Amino acid sequence: MTPLETEADLAGLIAGARDPLAIRGGGTRGLRPQGEALETSGLTGIDLYEPGALTLVAAAGTPVGDLQRLLATENQRLAFEPMDHRPLLGTTGEPTIGGVVAGNISGPRRVQAGACRDFLLGVRYIDGTGTVIKNGGRVMKNVTGYDLVKLMAGSWGTLGVLTQVSLKVLPRAETQATVVVSDTRLAGAVRAMSAALGSPYEVSGAAFDPAADSVFIRIEGFVDSVAYRLGRLTDLLSGHGTVTAIEDTDASDTLWKRIRDVEPFADAPGDVWRLSVKPSDAPEICGRLDAEGVLLDWGGGLIWARVPSATDLRGRLGAFGGHATLVRADAETRAALGMFQPESAPIQDISARLRARFDPRGIFNRGLMGRT
Amino acid sequence: MEMPPPNPAILARKSRLIERLSGVLPADALIHEPAETRAYECDALTAYRCPPMLAVLPSTTREVSDVLRICHEEGVPVVPRGAGTSLAGGSLPTADSVILGVARMNAVLETDYDNRIIRVQSGRTNLSVTGAVEEEDFFYAPDPSSQLACAISGNIAMNSGGAHCLKYGVTTNNLLGVTLVMMDGTVIDIGGAHLDAAGLDLLGVICGSEGQLGVVTEATLRILPKPEGARPVLMGFDDSEVAGACVSDIIKAGVLPVAIEFMDRLCIRTSDAFANAGYPDCEALLIVEVEGSEAEIDAQLARIVEIARRHNPVELRESKSPEESARIWLGRKSAFGAIGQINDYMCLDGTIPVSALPEVLRRIGELARDIGLDVGNVFHAGDGNMHPLILFDANKPGDLERCEALGAEILKLCVDVGGCLTGEHGVGIEKRDLMLHQYSPEDLEAQMAVKDVFDPAWLLNPAKVFPLSQSQARRTAATAA
Numbered sequence: 001m002t003p004l005e006t007e008a009d010l011a012g013l014i015a016g017a018r019d020p021l022a023i024r025g026g027g028t029r030g031l032r033p034q035g036e037a038l039e040t041s042g043l044t045g046i047d048l049y050e051p052g053a054l055t056l057v058a059a060a061g062t063p064v065g066d067l068q069r070l071l072a073t074e075n076q077r078l079a080f081e082p083m084d085h086r087p088l089l090g091t092t093g094e095p096t097i098g099g100v101v102a103g104n105i106s107g108p109r110r111v112q113a114g115a116c117r118d119f120l121l122g123v124r125y126i127d128g129t130g131t132v133i134k135n136g137g138r139v140m141k142n143v144t145g146y147d148l149v150k151l152m153a154g155s156w157g158t159l160g161v162l163t164q165v166s167l168k169v170l171p172r173a174e175t176q177a178t179v180v181v182s183d184t185r186l187a188g189a190v191r192a193m194s195a196a197l198g199s200p201y202e203v204s205g206a207a208f209d210p211a212a213d214s215v216f217i218r219i220e221g222f223v224d225s226v227a228y229r230l231g232r233l234t235d236l237l238s239g240h241g242t243v244t245a246i247e248d249t250d251a252s253d254t255l256w257k258r259i260r261d262v263e264p265f266a267d268a269p270g271d272v273w274r275l276s277v278k279p280s281d282a283p284e285i286c287g288r289l290d291a292e293g294v295l296l297d298w299g300g301g302l303i304w305a306r307v308p309s310a311t312d313l314r315g316r317l318g319a320f321g322g323h324a325t326l327v328r329a330d331a332e333t334r335a336a337l338g339m340f341q342p343e344s345a346p347i348q349d350i351s352a353r354l355r356a357r358f359d360p361r362g363i364f365n366r367g368l369m370g371r372t
Numbered sequence: 373m374e375m376p377p378p379n380p381a382i383l384a385r386k387s388r389l390i391e392r393l394s395g396v397l398p399a400d401a402l403i404h405e406p407a408e409t410r411a412y413e414c415d416a417l418t419a420y421r422c423p424p425m426l427a428v429l430p431s432t433t434r435e436v437s438d439v440l441r442i443c444h445e446e447g448v449p450v451v452p453r454g455a456g457t458s459l460a461g462g463s464l465p466t467a468d469s470v471i472l473g474v475a476r477m478n479a480v481l482e483t484d485y486d487n488r489i490i491r492v493q494s495g496r497t498n499l500s501v502t503g504a505v506e507e508e509d510f511f512y513a514p515d516p517s518s519q520l521a522c523a524i525s526g527n528i529a530m531n532s533g534g535a536h537c538l539k540y541g542v543t544t545n546n547l548l549g550v551t552l553v554m555m556d557g558t559v560i561d562i563g564g565a566h567l568d569a570a571g572l573d574l575l576g577v578i579c580g581s582e583g584q585l586g587v588v589t590e591a592t593l594r595i596l597p598k599p600e601g602a603r604p605v606l607m608g609f610d611d612s613e614v615a616g617a618c619v620s621d622i623i624k625a626g627v628l629p630v631a632i633e634f635m636d637r638l639c640i641r642t643s644d645a646f647a648n649a650g651y652p653d654c655e656a657l658l659i660v661e662v663e664g665s666e667a668e669i670d671a672q673l674a675r676i677v678e679i680a681r682r683h684n685p686v687e688l689r690e691s692k693s694p695e696e697s698a699r700i701w702l703g704r705k706s707a708f709g710a711i712g713q714i715n716d717y718m719c720l721d722g723t724i725p726v727s728a729l730p731e732v733l734r735r736i737g738e739l740a741r742d743i744g745l746d747v748g749n750v751f752h753a754g755d756g757n758m759h760p761l762i763l764f765d766a767n768k769p770g771d772l773e774r775c776e777a778l779g780a781e782i783l784k785l786c787v788d789v790g791g792c793l794t795g796e797h798g799v800g801i802e803k804r805d806l807m808l809h810q811y812s813p814e815d816l817e818a819q820m821a822v823k824d825v826f827d828p829a830w831l832l833n834p835a836k837v838f839p840l841s842q843s844q845a846r847r848t849a850a851t852a853a
Binding site: 050051052053054055074075104106110111114115117118127131132133134135137138139140141142143144145146147148149150151153154155158159170171172173174191194197198199200222224225228276277278279280298301302321322323340341343344346347350351353354357358369 | 484485486487488509510530531533537538541542544545554558560561562564565566567568569570571572573574575576577579580581597598599600619620621623624625626627628664665667668671672723724725726727752755756757790791792793794795796797798799803807810811812814815816818819821822823824825826837838
């Protein structure tokens with residue numbers, strides 16, 4: 001079916017739908033909900049961009065690449081650094097901003113700048129009855145009524161179909177550099193990242209790649225400032241391992257794209273899980289995973305784990321707080337395991353009742369997020 | 373502002389309620405004598421007062437759960453209260469309600485510098501969260517002006533901001549987890565020390581829900597390492613439009629100050645006369661603060677000053693020392709107090725796109741002239757969060773009503789230029805009846821559906837946020853039971 005090009009047409013289609021709908025933006029995130037595809041890629045275009053107010057409003061089907069190119073013309077960017085899932089999942093297509101928001105897709109800069117949901121100022125969406133709802137707006141501070149904006153971010157299309165999103169953007173840094181601490185091992189790596197993130201030097205990325213036995217600490221900003229903070233961090237981390245630096249901006253940028261997109265696992269076999277944990281728990285949790293490979297981001301708070309097919313990591317968290325999400329697996333494993341961590345009974349109950357109010361007929365993205 | 377009349381059937385259950393609550397609370401935590409409940413008759417929106425039927429001051433999550441369960445069983449509305457500093461009437465009681473104050477729950481439960489979090493009971497004051505971690509050179513970023521008094525519970529209920537949120541975000545961006553007690557007494561834990569909670573972002577919708585979804589008893593908050601230093605620059609302009617253009621140019625240049633504050637002539641003069649801050653006499657004043665090492669601060673201020681010079685400032689004063697910084701901030705920080713010395717005032721917090729600033733200031737001036745009241749403007753300019761201060765005389769009959777009418781017009785103006793009714797204070801009762809100017813009935817229905825899920829009987833802070841006409845069917849269904 002040709003993607004519809006207006007919100008009103010989409011609303012009409014949803015109001016008249018009798019069967020489940022699988023909402024699809026660019027189709028790059030490897031989701032396979034039940035039902036006929038409902039394409040949002042026809043809803044494109046920038047509705048507003050005010051660089052002096054750090055505000056961008058775009059239709060949900062607008063390609064992320066288009067936004068990034070537009071922002072670059074004013075030396076600005078999406079500071080939450082959304083991951084591109086294509087290398088890891090082997091998918092094709094153009095990621096859309098609606099898909100980014102629906103999955104609350106956030107990259108390494110999460111530790112400093114925040115997640116996608118922190119930059120989302122407003123949404124328009126169509127609920128399960130075909131009614132168009134708006135929430136939030138285009139200003140940075142807004143506590144007018146309930147914050148359904150946050151609720152929509154990361155709801156993976158189970159509450160409604162996003163049609164327009166309003167985002168806070170930030171200046172692009174003049175330059176960046178990366179401090180590399182080698183020979184740390186896992187526990188030492190988490191300690192080093194914690195020391196860096198606990199310093200006043202505005203670290204905007206803290207990752208560990210065990211395959212390289214290297215901790216990467218990113219700093220961004222004006223040239224003089226980055227040089228100064230590089231020096232201070234080098235001193236601060238000298239007791240944690242062998243310290244070197246990547247001072248070339250492009251080389252540093254390439255490295256962080258590789259971490260953001262979990263490229264080390266792209267060509268390696270097995271399922272890929274994403275675990276969100278308390279950073280200091282990461283070494284012990286990693287020890288329980290029997291993983292063929294791990295990659296730590298967010299100072300240890302985000303563990304990417306590559307495991308043999310059909311391994312369920314959710315039980316391995318045990319008494320540790322946090323949760324695990326299955327990001328890459330074959331259809332059979334996905335069907336058997338589902339994608340998300342089961343929640344406590346009262347939270348499951350609240351979530352189910354919220355879904356029943358937003359989508360009373362249960363037609364959106366069946367099979368995702370506890371929706372059956 | 374209208375509040376629903378008390379329900380006689382609920383008032384008739386008072387003695388039974390006292391008996392049941394005294395079974396789960398220590399005697400000194402249950403307040404029912406009229407002379408004592410009067411202490412809870414209002415918050416910082418003092419124009420509206422009504423003593424509650426009872427007030428309770430639980431000390432534990434368990435006690436909160438017991439109180440809510442009993443009130444739920446008895447069909448009694450509950451109004452949660454932090455420190456009572458709401459400017460929007462968020463904790464204004466009705467005569468048939470129970471005030472649930474969390475002030476006794478103020479302990480630090482855990483500080484964890486490795487993971488950069490602190491876990492506190494929600495009655496703890498905002499500033500004392502920073503107080504608990506500053507020895508280790510950490511701080512809690514959201515800084516509402518009432519931070520000495522206001523409680524984290526209220527910060528979460530209103531999603532409070534502050535002067536420094538241009539860089540650090542507001543409460544919702546610094547909140548990682550909560551323990552929430554629902555109206556039926558169920559206790560749930562959401563989030564924790566990890567950066568993103570599983571499943572739907574319930575934390576996101578609880579933050580800013582004005583105590584209508586549940587009572588937060590514990591919170592996990594992000595703490596941040598203190599910057600090496602911070603210093604402001606002060607600039608004066610002859611024209612507020614030029615000041616607005618300067619703000620926009622600073623932001624476009626890629627400098628991200630930690631705060632950009634704006635004051636208009638009325639506020640400049642009043643606060644300077646009060647605090648003797650040495651402010652220039654001009655149309656618009658900006659205070660722009662940056663952070664970093666000494667050299668980093670110098671470099672950023674140099675960029676900002678260079679941009680400001682292009683806009684022909686009448687004054688440009690870069691702080692070189694902590695003393696000079698304090699003097700620059702002195703007038704701004706005493707602005708509200710200074711105006712309060714000479715007048716009663718109502719402080720609004722509508723937010724606008726920064727580009728609309730000149731038009732909005734001009735229109736506010738016209739509206740104020742038409743109605744015959746003065747308005748001063750203090751403004752978090754970096755994020756468009758206005759603070760128009762409408763001056764009035766509470767002793768003069770009709771002045772409060774005229775002030776409220778002007779306030780409503782100003783807030784509608786904020787919405788009409790693409791902004792919103794409230795940037796950081798919350799809706800409460802103050803902006804409740806303006807909600808239909810910003811949202812359609814369908815938009816509000818979607819929000820009320822969330823309350824239906826968390827509090828099906830509509831007993832938690834029921835007469836707030838939504839226009840009474842919109843929430844009436846739900847509220848009356850609840851109390852008819």
